[in-house]
Structure formats: C-alpha cells, structure tokens
Amino acid sequence: MTPPQTYDAVVVGAGPNGLVAANHLVDAGWSVLLLESQPEVGGAVRSDRDVHPDFVHDTFSAFYPLAVASSAVTSLRLEEHGLAWSHAPAVLGHPRSDGSWALQHRDREVTASLMDADHAGDGAAWLELCAQWDRVGDQLVEGLVSPFPPVRAGLGLLGRLPAAGGLGFVKTLLTPAAQLGRSRFGGDAPRLLLAGNAGHADIPLDAPGSGLMALLLTMLGQTVGFPVPVGGAGALTAAMARRFVSLGGEIRTGAEVTGIDVESGRAVGVRLADGTRIGAGNAVVADVTAPALYGGLVAPEHLPARVVRGMRSFELDPSTIKVDWALDGPVPWAQAPAYAPGTFHVADSVEQMTEAFSQIAARAIPADPFLLCGQMTTSDPTRSPEGTESVWAYTHMPQHSVRDAGDGGIRGVWDRDDCERMADRMQARLERLAPGFGSRVLARRVLGPHEMEARNANLVGGSINGGTAQLHQELVFRPVPGLGRPETGIRGLYLGSSSAHPGGGVHGAAGRNAARAALAHTRLGRILPQSRRR
Numbered sequence: 001m002t003p004p005q006t007y008d009a010v011v012v013g014a015g016p017n018g019l020v021a022a023n024h025l026v027d028a029g030w031s032v033l034l035l036e037s038q039p040e041v042g043g044a045v046r047s048d049r050d051v052h053p054d055f056v057h058d059t060f061s062a063f064y065p066l067a068v069a070s071s072a073v074t075s076l077r078l079e080e081h082g083l084a085w086s087h088a089p090a091v092l093g094h095p096r097s098d099g100s101w102a103l104q105h106r107d108r109e110v111t112a113s114l115m116d117a118d119h120a121g122d123g124a125a126w127l128e129l130c131a132q133w134d135r136v137g138d139q140l141v142e143g144l145v146s147p148f149p150p151v152r153a154g155l156g157l158l159g160r161l162p163a164a165g166g167l168g169f170v171k172t173l174l175t176p177a178a179q180l181g182r183s184r185f186g187g188d189a190p191r192l193l194l195a196g197n198a199g200h201a202d203i204p205l206d207a208p209g210s211g212l213m214a215l216l217l218t219m220l221g222q223t224v225g226f227p228v229p230v231g232g233a234g235a236l237t238a239a240m241a242r243r244f245v246s247l248g249g250e251i252r253t254g255a256e257v258t259g260i261d262v263e264s265g266r267a268v269g270v271r272l273a274d275g276t277r278i279g280a281g282n283a284v285v286a287d288v289t290a291p292a293l294y295g296g297l298v299a300p301e302h303l304p305a306r307v308v309r310g311m312r313s314f315e316l317d318p319s320t321i322k323v324d325w326a327l328d329g330p331v332p333w334a335q336a337p338a339y340a341p342g343t344f345h346v347a348d349s350v351e352q353m354t355e356a357f358s359q360i361a362a363r364a365i366p367a368d369p370f371l372l373c374g375q376m377t378t379s380d381p382t383r384s385p386e387g388t389e390s391v392w393a394y395t396h397m398p399q400h401s402v403r404d405a406g407d408g409g410i411r412g413v414w415d416r417d418d419c420e421r422m423a424d425r426m427q428a429r430l431e432r433l434a435p436g437f438g439s440r441v442l443a444r445r446v447l448g449p450h451e452m453e454a455r456n457a458n459l460v461g462g463s464i465n466g467g468t469a470q471l472h473q474e475l476v477f478r479p480v481p482g483l484g485r486p487e488t489g490i491r492g493l494y495l496g497s498s499s500a501h502p503g504g505g506v507h508g509a510a511g512r513n514a515a516r517a518a519l520a521h522t523r524l525g526r527i528l529p530q531s532r533r534r
C-alpha cells in the first residue's frame with residue numbers, strides 16, 4: 001500500500017476557526033492541508049444569491065464586531081488580502097411598538113443624547129459605562145480570546161480594575177442583563193439595547209453571564225461598531241482562504257473527513273469519505289463540534305475516560321430558524337429611525353424577551369419570538385440594487401419542542417410546513433412595526449434546523465454556537481469539565497471550533513488557540529527526550 005500523503009498539519013473544517021488555525025500554522029512555516037466537506041469554504045460565514053439573483057444574502061452570520069476586536073483575526077491583516085468593511089449609519093436599533101426607537105449610534109455622544117431625550121440622566125449613565133469599559137475593555141477582550149487561563153490579560157485587567165470601579169465593576173460584569181439595565185438606567189432604551197445584545201447568546205437574561213455578553217457586544221458596538229464585509233459575509237472567509245493559499249497552504253473542498261487515525265495515543269492522520277488517507281506529521285486541528293469529534297471522528301476507545309464521561313452531559317445551544325427576504329424597497333418602518341441601524345432586535349419589552357427565553361427553556365416554541373435582524377443593504381450598499389433592501393431575521397427554538405406556546409399550529413418537527421408557519425409568525429412581528437413589509441417581498445427563504453445542518457454539519461439541530469454558552473459549559477467546563485483548552489487528551493489532536501473555549505462568534509480565538517497549542521507542543525517535543533513527550 002502506498003503511504004498516505006503527509007502534511008505537518010491537517011485542519012478539518014474551513015469555518016472561520018479552521019481558517020484562522022490554518023493561517024497561523026502556515027505562518028509558522030508548516031505544510032498545512034485544510035479539508036472542507038462543503039463545496040466552498042466559510043462554514044457559518046458565507047453568502048449566496050439563492051434568495052434572489054440580484055440580492056446577496058448572508059447564509060448564516062452577518063455582523064462581525066468580534067472579528068475586528070480579536071487579535072486572532074486582526075493579526076492576519078486581511079485588508080491586504082482584499083477584505084473591506086462597511087458600517088450602517090447606526091450600530092443597533094430596537095423599534096418599539098409605538099413606532100419610536102432605542103438607538104445606538106457609533107458615536108457614544110450621539111447615543112447618549114438620544115438616550116437623554118428619552119429619559120433625562122440616561123445619557124450621562126451611558127457615558128459613564130463607556131468610560132468604565134474604556135479602562136478595561138481591551139484587556140477583557142484579549143482575555144476572552146486567549147487560551148484559558150488568560151494569565152497575561154488577566155494580570156493586565158487586575159491592574160486596571162481599580163480605575164474602572166474595582167469590585168463594583170466586577171459586580172456589573174456578573175449582573176444578569178435584565179437587572180443590569182434596571183440598575184443603571186431609568187429609561188427603557190439602554191435596557192432594550194443591552195438585553196437585545198445579551199440575546200445573541202443563549203444565556204437567560206436573568207442569569208449571570210448574560211450581563212457580560214450584553215456589555216461585551218454593546219461596548220464593542222460603541223468602540224469598533226458592528227461592521228460587515230463589503231460584498232457579503234463570504235468575503236471575510238474568502239480573504240482568510242486567499243491569505244492561506246498565498247502562503248503555500250492547500251485547500252480541498254468537497255472533502256468530508258470521516259475519521260481521525262489514532263496510533264499509540266497520537267493522532268497521525270485523517271480518513272476521507274472517499275477512502276483517501278492523509279497523514280498529519282505534527283497535528284490535526286478539528287474545526288468540528290465536540291460531539292462530532294469525541295466518539296464521532298475519534299472512536300470512543302481512543303478517548304480518555306474523563307472526556308467520554310464529560311460528553312455525556314454536553315449540552316447543545318438552542319435550535320434556530322432563519323428567514324431571508326429580498327425587498328423591492330426599504331423596510332417601511334412605521335416611524336423611520338433618526339439613524340438607520342444595521343442590526344435591529346424585535347421584542348415588545350425586556351420582559352417579553354425574558355419570557356421567550358423561558359419558553360425555550362420549558363421546551364415550548366415561543367409565542368412571541370425574540371428576533372435578531374439585519375438590514376444588510378443599509379449596512380453595505382453592494383448587497384442589492386439601489387432603493388431595495390436585503391433583510392434577514394433569526395430566532396431560537398428548543399432543540400426538542402414539547403408544545404407551541406403560540407397558536408398551537410407548529411409541531412416542532414421543522415418540516416417545510418413548520419418552517420413556513422414560523423416564518424409567518426416572525427414576519428407578522430415585522431409587519432406590525434413596518435406596515436406594508438409583506439407587500440415589498442420579492443422573495444423569501446426559510447432555513448430551519450435541517451436546512452442549516454445540510455449546509456454546515458456544525459450547526460447540529462440548528463445550534464449556532466457549538467454548545468450552550470451558559471456558565472456551566474464555559475471556561476474550564478468547555479466542552480467538558482477539565483479541558484477549557486484545545487488539547488483533547490490525544491497527542492497531536494486539537495479542538496479548534498466554537499465547541500472549545502471561548503465559544504461561538506467569529507473571533508477566530510478557538511482556531512488560534514489550537515494552532516498555538518500545536519506549535520508549542522511540537523517545539524517542546526523536539527526539545528524533550530522521547531520518553532518525556534506527552
């Protein structure tokens with residue numbers, strides 16, 4: 001038998017984390033092969049023209065504050081590889097049922113004056129929160145995108161904490177999002193904006209962790225904005241792929257990895273669906289979900305007992321329904337916002353958002369789903385012809401529903417009928433805020449959990465974050481207790497997906513952490529005698 005072709009590293013999966021890992025490995029002079037099962041790279045960072053040929057829609061993710069704030073991505077200098085960013089006039093908006101808006105402008109002074117007009121004193125409170133964040137925000141972000149434990153960023157954070165308010169600010173970070181808004185602001189504009197941003201993760205708004213998520217996204221909105229790649233989300237991952245190939249990396253698409261070969265406790269290569277074997281001299285980095293890796297690509301008998309035990313309680317994040325619309329005009333808002341936002345959230349109140357989260361926890365399909373939405377042509381005029389709008393909304397569902405808390409018509413099996421009914425429920429929410437929305441629809445696409453998983457195997461059951469972001473599965477508990485790092489317990493195999501710390505979002509940190517661990521172990525392996533290599 002001919003020996004398999006061998007690379008220093010094989011990366012499985014070309015989502016943003018796989019692409020970031022591949023880039024960092026090729027930067028170190030390694031030969032790297034990136035294998036992707038789909039016909040194109042990008043994972044959940046892709047765009048297409050399937051809804052309407054004149055409209056670009058982001059198939060999954062759309063806004064990238066985490067990418068522009070994360071050194072794992074910025075260090076790649078993707079602008080030199082064709083990436084350009086675009087911003088909407090306002091970062092974020094929340095239309096209220098009376099037609100008025102809660103708005104976050106990129107300029108904090110403008111945001112503050114809008115809030116003051118709503119409720120005197122909230123502007124000053126907003127600026128104070130921004131000032132506290134300025135003192136520690138960059139260290140906090142660096143800590144989040146560093147391998148756990150983040151020693152250097154942690155020390156930096158500790159040094160600056162007194163200036164940000166000391167333990168008082170730590171308490172702010174730990175306060176649940178719903179309470180955070182109530183405790184610092186009198187009006188509902190900042191409360192809605194904070195709670196809506198917390199809703200990007202699946203942490204209940206009355207649980208610790210939701211406040212940190214709220215602050216992180218809201219303050220990034222205030223510092224770096226919510227940028228989108230010019231031309232579509234896929235332009236971001238295309239730039240990553242171009243950079244990688246320009247440095248000698250190799251990409252194979254349509255190449256599904258079906259197994260990872262382990263010999264004497266070490267990953268030595270991968271097997272493809274067509275039977276091809278490829279060797280990995282130093283490392284295999286897996287940009288796949290933890291359940292797909294542990295007991296899937298790697299047979300259970302090769303896994304340490306604690307990983308097998310830990311995976312029994314691994315928890316996915318909720319399912320997702322996403323709707324894309326091509327509109328023949330702008331969104332006909334009942335009352336136009338003072339500044340047009342890229343991202344907008346739909347919920348009548350923070351309480352209604354909390355209720356939707358509770359219904360999901362009770363395995364019910366929400367009656368009034370909380371919507372996360374984007375006006376993409378407003379954010380980047382290249383997305384559709386002038387005067388039209390490329391719009392999307394997504395919402396979360398239980399992974400396994402036991403009832404419909406709405407009109408009872410949705411069964412939770414997510415066949416075409418369920419998906420279209422849910423899309424109607426979501427569209428009806430937009431119609432109330434923007435009368436005539438439906439009459440502007442040229443085309444609509446609904447992606448339910450099955451359609452998502454078919455386009456990206458990591459979106460298991462429509463989960464978007466590689467596992468719940470709740471505290472019990474974060475940090476040292478991600479993906480199983482005791483790991484919290486990319487090491488898998490098998491030498492030469494690293495988990496580099498959103499199932500690893502620090503979780504979902506396009507920051508590339510899990511990919512860079514995996515690449516760094518692989519490089520460090522290989523260097524160490526060359527120094528240590530064979531008997532001490534672990």
Ligand SMILES: Cc1cc2nc3c(=O)[nH]c(=O)nc-3n(C[C@H](O)[C@H](O)[C@H](O)COP(=O)(O)OP(=O)(O)OC[C@H]3O[C@@H](n4cnc5c(N)ncnc54)[C@H](O)[C@@H]3O)c2cc1C
Nearest residue numbers: 013015016017037043044061062063257458498504505506
């Ligand atoms: C609807 C939606 C909206 C989102 N919105 C945002 C947003 O606006 N901003 C943000 O920051 N984040 C957002 N996210 C989250 C973000 O997109 C993900 O956290 C991120 O893409 C995770 O990156 P990843 O590289 O770990 O995995 P993925 O992007 O999921 O990529 C994994 C890749 O691995 C491939 N793969 C899997 N198994 C195999 C195999 N066996 N062999 C070969 N290839 C394989 C898949 O095909 C895929 O290409 C959103 C996600 C979704 C689904």
